[in-house]
Amino acid sequence: MTRTTTSRTTARPFGRTLCAMITPFTEEGALDPDGARKLAAWLVAEGCDGLVLSGTTGESPTTTDAEKAELIKAVREAVGDRVSLVAGVGSADTRHTVELALAAAEAGADGVLVVTPYYSRPPQEAVEAHFRAVADASGLPVMLYDIPGRTGTRIEPETIIRLAAHPRIVAVKDCSYDFLGTQKVLARTDLAYYAGCDEHVLALYAVGAAGCVSTVANAVPAEIAAILNAFDAGDTTRATELQLRATPLIEAMMGAGLPGTVTAKTLLTRLGRPAGPVRAPLLPADRETADGLLARYKALTAAL
Numbered sequence: 687m688t689r690t691t692t693s694r695t696t697a698r699p700f701g702r703t704l705c706a707m708i709t710p711f712t713e714e715g716a717l718d719p720d721g722a723r724k725l726a727a728w729l730v731a732e733g734c735d736g737l738v739l740s741g742t743t744g745e746s747p748t749t750t751d752a753e754k755a756e757l758i759k760a761v762r763e764a765v766g767d768r769v770s771l772v773a774g775v776g777s778a779d780t781r782h783t784v785e786l787a788l789a790a791a792e793a794g795a796d797g798v799l800v801v802t803p804y805y806s807r808p809p810q811e812a813v814e815a816h817f818r819a820v821a822d823a824s825g826l827p828v829m830l831y832d833i834p835g836r837t838g839t840r841i842e843p844e845t846i847i848r849l850a851a852h853p854r855i856v857a858v859k860d861c862s863y864d865f866l867g868t869q870k871v872l873a874r875t876d877l878a879y880y881a882g883c884d885e886h887v888l889a890l891y892a893v894g895a896a897g898c899v900s901t902v903a904n905a906v907p908a909e910i911a912a913i914l915n916a917f918d919a920g921d922t923t924r925a926t927e928l929q930l931r932a933t934p935l936i937e938a939m940m941g942a943g944l945p946g947t948v949t950a951k952t953l954l955t956r957l958g959r960p961a962g963p964v965r966a967p968l969l970p971a972d973r974e975t976a977d978g979l980l981a982r983y984k985a986l987t988a989a990l
Contacts, residue, residue: 697896698878699770699827699856699857699878699896700736700770700772700796700829700878700896701734701735701897702735702736702897702914703897703903703914704735704770704880704897704900704903705729705736705738705900705901705904705907706741706901706903706904706946707722707725707726707738707744707761708743708950708961709722709753711963711964711965717753718960718962719756719757719760720960721961721962722760723760723761723763725954725961726761726764726765727765728907728959729904730765732911733907733908733910733911734769734903734907734911736771736897737765738773738899739754739757739758739761739772739774739795740754740757740775741831741899742801742945743901743946743947744757744774744947746776754789755790755792758771758795771795771796772795772798772829773786774798775787775820776799776801776802776803776831778804778805780816783803784820784823787820790824791825797826797827797828798826798827798828799829800817800820800828800829801836801837802840803837803839804838804839805837805838807839810842810844810845813841813845814845814849817841818849826854827855828852828855828856829880830846830857830859831859831861832860832882833861833862835861835863836861840864842867843867843868846877847874847875850874850875850876855877856877858880859882859899860881860882860883860890863883865886865890868890868893869893872893878895879894879895881898881899883940884898884900884910884932887900887910887914888926891914901939901950902932902939905953905957905983906935906983906986906987909986910932913925916928934986935979935982938978938982939953944975947964948964948969948970948971951963951964952970952975953979956976
């Protein structure tokens with residue numbers, strides 16, 4: 687089956703295959719800029735054309751503002767201008783989020799990822815005002831992050847549709863698990879949608895998404911990129927096959943009850959790549975989990 691590329695799918699403000707990159711730490715728990723440079727360079731060499739730094743997978747709740755800025759600078763040194771760098775700047779405090787967005791711009795980010803304010807559970811009017819305040823304050827393009835399972839608050843489709851009129855709100859990382867709501871926004875706006883759940887990479891791409899922001903890509907960037915490559919080439923059968931082959935690893939990393947940060951760092955450590963420990967309150971995976979992750983990784987990469 688041949689897929690016709692539309693103007694929507696070519697509108698990729700931050701690239702197509704983005705990795706929600708972990709933040710490497712030293713064994714003592716400090717930021718590891720050299721490890722970040724090495725990991726970022728490898729991810730780009732393996733097919734990522736964008737990196738999201740200091741997202742949830744990057745342990746943003748437990749890194750300092752200074753560490754976030756240092757991470758952007760280190761990764762920029764490693765990848766230059768070859769790929770987009772999107773900085774996670776979300777917090778529960780609008781003022782702090784604005785400060786982080788301004789600091790990200792100064793450090794060299796190309797865009798900012800802004801999550802719904804969490805814990806306080808603001809109503810939609812307040813959610814909309816929060817995003818507008820950040821977009822107004824920063825000159826960088828904004829990717830909204832809709833992940834109600836973490837924040838406790840949706841960005842409702844009608845709210846996203848209104849926000850789409852803002853000239854600097856250009857994209858959405860979608861972890862809403864509301865496929866109908868997502869399609870409503872796609873049908874009524876020019877926002878670039880990115881699948882934020884690895885099990886939805888192909889499904890969302892097939893209805894017009896710009897690409898994905900993948901946690902699983904920390905370990906298998908080429909395999910995630912291959913799904914989208916096959917679809918772009920018009921081989922939808924192959925794309926489906928590749929998505930399904932990746933499902934056991936996706937389930938192990940994202941659906942086994944542990945945060946993706948923990949599973950990604952565990953697997954990267956087993957593979958000898960920069961990762962380091964997670965920061966409390968997260969705890970490392972046990973040996974059985976680590977063995978299972980490695981087994982599924984080997985099964986996927988052997989099959990391809």
